[in-house]
Amino acid sequence: MLLSNDGGGTDIVEDLRAQLNREMVLVRVDAISTAAGHITMGLAERQLGRWAEAERELRRALDIYERDNDLENVAYSWFLIASVRSLAGNFDASLEALRTAIRFDRRAENSFGLASSWQAMGDVYQRANRLEDSRVAWRRAIEIYRAIGLNERAENLEKEL
Numbered sequence: 001m002l003l004s005n006d007g008g009g010t011d012i013v014e015d016l017r018a019q020l021n022r023e024m025v026l027v028r029v030d031a032i033s034t035a036a037g038h039i040t041m042g043l044a045e046r047q048l049g050r051w052a053e054a055e056r057e058l059r060r061a062l063d064i065y066e067r068d069n070d071l072e073n074v075a076y077s078w079f080l081i082a083s084v085r086s087l088a089g090n091f092d093a094s095l096e097a098l099r100t101a102i103r104f105d106r107r108a109e110n111s112f113g114l115a116s117s118w119q120a121m122g123d124v125y126q127r128a129n130r131l132e133d134s135r136v137a138w139r140r141a142i143e144i145y146r147a148i149g150l151n152e153r154a155e156n157l158e159k160e161l
Contacts, residue, residue, distance in 0.1 A: 013044045035064040035073070042080065051088040055081055075104035075113050082120060091128040095121060115144035119157060135161055 042057035062077035082097035098121045105113035122137035138157055145154035 013041075013048055016041065016044055031064050031068060035061040038064070039077070039080070042084070046080075046084050046087065049087070051084055054084045058084065071104050071108035072110050072113065075101045075108060075110060075117070078104065079113070079117055079120065082117075082124070086120075086124050086127065091124055094124045098124065111144055111148045112150075115141045115148065115150070115153070118144065122157075122160075 038057045038061035042054045042061065045051075045054035045057060058077055058081050062074060062081070065073040065077055078097045078101035082094045082101065085091075085094035085097060098117050101117045102114060102121075105111075105117060118137050118141035122134045122141060125131070125134035125137055138161060142154045142157050145151070145157065
């Protein structure tokens with residue numbers, strides 16, 4: 001279900017927040033479940049356009065993943081933070097978050113995460129009207145997609161060029 005920021009979605013988010021808070025009490029000893037709860041709330045807040053709240057929830061998950069040295073989920077958290085910043089129109093901060101995601105994906109040897117972050121970086125550059133930078137980032141994503149056998153993704157992205 002997509003949430004709207006026309007006021008109706010706010011009740012859904014508040015209900016979700018209350019439910020997550022009740023359930024997170026039960027799984028406090030399970031850091032991964034707690035982090036997943038923060039990711040869920042962050043995505044709900046993002047859907048409503050509540051950028052600061054979304055990033056706050058995503059950073060709570062990030063803190064858990066960093067504490068556990070879970071490099072892949074650290075990268076994913078930065079990827080999500082980048083999406084929030086981009087949607088808020090803060091392109092430079094979004095690109096900074098994507099560069100951080102890429103650093104962690106490299107350490108985790110997560111090729112799919114690398115390709116996805118490079119693709120997202122191209123998208124952000126495009127939104128910022130930095131078209132040559134966008135093409136460079138998308139070409140890098142295409143190279144990685146091809147290297148890991150995701151030729152269809154590479155071909156779809158090539159159409160954007």
